[in-house]
Amino acid sequence: MNAFDYEAPQSVDEAISLLSAGNGNVGILAGGTDLIAQLKEGRKIDLMLDLKQIPEATALSFDEDSGLSIGAATSCSKIYGYDVVQSRYPALVDCTSLIGSIQIQNRGTVGGNFCNASPAADTPPAVIVLGSTCRIAGPNGMREVAAEDFFTGPGQSVLQSGEFLVSIQVPTPAANSGAFFLRFIPRNEMDIAVANAAASVVLDSEKTTIQEARVAIGAVAPTPLLVADAGAALVGKAVDDEDAIEAACAASRAAARPISDMRGTIEQRIHLSGVLTRRAIQGAIQRAKES
């Protein structure tokens, strides 16, 4: 590991001025579970910018009107330990509680998971199906980007030079809604997804018909994917409409464009996109029924 400077700005503005001061390669530190590992593997930076002193970046709060605000540097375990998340956003518990180990969950953050932009990241699909927005600070002030539009490629996002992710805003769940996330890994913990999927549904007041649906899949394309066709296949359909669910799975399989690597093959990942889409939809419907 090479020597680098370390700064812990106290405000968004201070962070922006440090970022625009021409400090060379900047590594932004939230939990550090990706950054520090990368530094140990030879990534060179000139400045490490620690977000954990910035109030907006570590806040975790809920408001009935604006929903859940997750600071980019909020740890996974803080998120899944928050009673509002447990009662109203179980899909966020699904994803934040299965990343790495408990030690990793105590350090790692959803913001870092987004900015590291691994195609196999476990939090984006759930955050995407919940209709969330990324709040980005930059030299020209704040801008907002839909979660599904945040990623542009492996390790790449819409973040421009001088910008950083401040927080993620997750809307208040609608009545009669449910969301669910799962991944497939060969072990039962400590693993990277071979494929993952999330689904959210809003049911009618009788809880028999799907009014809105979103499906997202991961580890099967250069970025996490919102599969619009999968959601569309479910809208207006009965919760027990097997053909509609199969159509959604087929849409996921069609959207997946994975690679083969030591974690899985193209065929396996396309197949799993369908299997996990089905299980995510069934899980989301079940939760909506129980809501």
Added chain:
Amino acid sequence: MATKTEDYLGITDYKVIGTRPIRHDGVDKVIGRAKYGADIDMAGMLHGAVVRSPHAHARIKSIDTSKAEALAGVKAVITVEDLPLQEDKIEDLGEGAANLQHLRANVLADGKVLYHGHAVAAVAATDIHTAQEAADLIDVEYEVLQPVLTVQEAMKEDAPLLLENQTTESLGEDTGQKSNVCTHFRHELGDVERGFAEAELVIEREFDTATVHQGYIEPQNATALWSADDQITVWCSTQGAFTVREQAAQILDVPVSQVKVVPMEIGGGFGGKIRIYLEPLAAVLSKKTGRPVKMVMSRTEVLQATGPTAGSFIKCKMGVDKAGKIVAAYAYMAYESGGFPGSWAAPGAMCIFAPYNIPNVLIDGYEVLVNKPQTMAYRAPGATNAAFASETIIDELCEQLDVDPLEFRLKNSAREGTRRADGPVYPRIGNEECVKTALSSEHYATQLNGKNRGRGIASGFWFNVGLKSSAAASVNSDGTVSLVEGSTDIGGTRTSIAMQLAEVLGIRAEDVKPQVADTDSIGDTDVTGGSRTTFATGWAAYQCALDIKEQLIERAAKLWEISTDDVVFDDGTFSSSDSSKTLSFKELAGMLDETGGPVMGRATVNPSGVGGAFAVMIADIEVDTETGKVEILRVSVIQDAGKAVYPSYVEGQMQGGIAQGIGWALNEEYAYNRDGLLTNASLLDYRMPTCLDLPMIETHIVEVPNPGHPYGVRGVGEVPIVPPAAAIANAIYDAVGVRMTNLPMSPGEVLKALWSKNGENGTA
């Protein structure tokens, strides 16, 4: 003292053997005070780093170290030129052997790199970051060659040769034929052709198993100090300090007496910590700088560059007659050696049909160079691959004959007097007892219900070894005994060895203070490997106690002015034969000064009475047919320990072996890409099971005493890893009807097998 098997059968009145005292090293390990190699820190200590090959197979055209040497803080840089030249000579390592030229070229590449991660140069600097930066500044120019990654590729006539001068030794003769095949050997028993001709049912299959890692948690490390008087001290993590001393002395071309090896506590070895890697580098860097040099591998270096165990290609064929007796068996076993010769087909061949009485057997073994790290032992090395082949064929035979797989194993069981295909005739062994225990177990009697669930059975054998051990002990005036021995403590061997001394002297295990000593402080002791330590070093401790007992009888005789023949020692008490005088061990220990001075016992052994070990595994699993993932529901292991000196440690070994075997079965593999680069050199992607992947592993210790050991001990450490791969494959077949013939049986592979059986839609 009992000397024959019959004398042990039914012995239950041991005082110490078979109990579970608090382990002597427990407190230090629980509170983190135990010292491991990475804990070493010394004044003026330098840190070393290694430059490693980014290619699997390449010629080194040039090495330019000038930029590294110019970096501030760098104190020395070495390449293979800094290691003395070696003769073409084989060195026995206790478990495995090494040609010294190859050992030198493995420590630092000599003209050619033979695997991704092969060490090319080493640096010592004032801190680890500077050392790593300097390593990055060393320019190595390579001519990249085509890698050879499987035994099948390597055995082709036109395959690129890894070692240009390597010729095949076939049936003990050098053929002079240049080849990647280093060795071809054969075991023959009876007439296999006639046997197959007489068979009613014959099954033949081919098996591929991946290269796998032992998975010790502590990375290799070494700190060396080459002092001005040419005395060299090495602190390291090893299964055998004397083996390190021998290898290091040879590689450094110094007498063994100039090298002292201090074994630190070990964070696992499983066969992987016998060959040396860093020790000579640290020593030469220390010689160049006059300062202690510490080197610790990263996990990536461990996976890329230290010895995994061999992947293999096995063809196996077995035939049974009308009566359900196995009449013939054939195996073709080609095992990876890695970049240098020496592999594990030979022990695999000793184990493949070992649980059975088969009159006609032919085994052909091949050890083959491939562009992977030089392979090393791994817990019953070679036997898991072998049992995966033979035990899944036996399962298929049982299915076709419609017989219970345990009844079949009982009917065909090897027993006292059975000749194994590689020669030995069994003394009293416990295979039948293991199978019977499995048959009568609650697990086997409980029916497994549910869709996509299945049960698999497999047996395993490991021969165990004896080898050299030494022990010395001194009696303290408070009635305790300080025991010094040379076996790295793996799995609680300090205690299991001390207990054998305590049993003789009639004292408590807690009254023995065992210590693992450095190579200057105890007699030669072979590696903790081959399941030998409790057997052989325990035997040395037993002999050592007899020596003490004899001396104390003399002291009592002197004190009481009677003949030694009139002193009786029983249950820790010395008494005169007329019972008029008695002294406890402790009382007599307090009177040594007045009876002639201190008492020390000593013993060295090289025992031959090794008792082979058998194990049976019952595995219940469930397959998720949509994902191919195998869930382990319930597992039992039944194993003959001979005599379980410390039952908790025996259970620990059984559970540990099964856990590693499950990992090997389901997910573990070195994933090399087409260029021969290791793509999963981390414990994230080299998927060993976590505790969430394993159920409680139920253990049944069988005790059929080994007639070759004073307490009937057999080795216990290795055999439990032998059956799991086969047992799980058999369970998968029982669950979903596919025969898995490749390891690992990862979700993707099971899915593929299901697709080829049912078609993709059949599983969705």
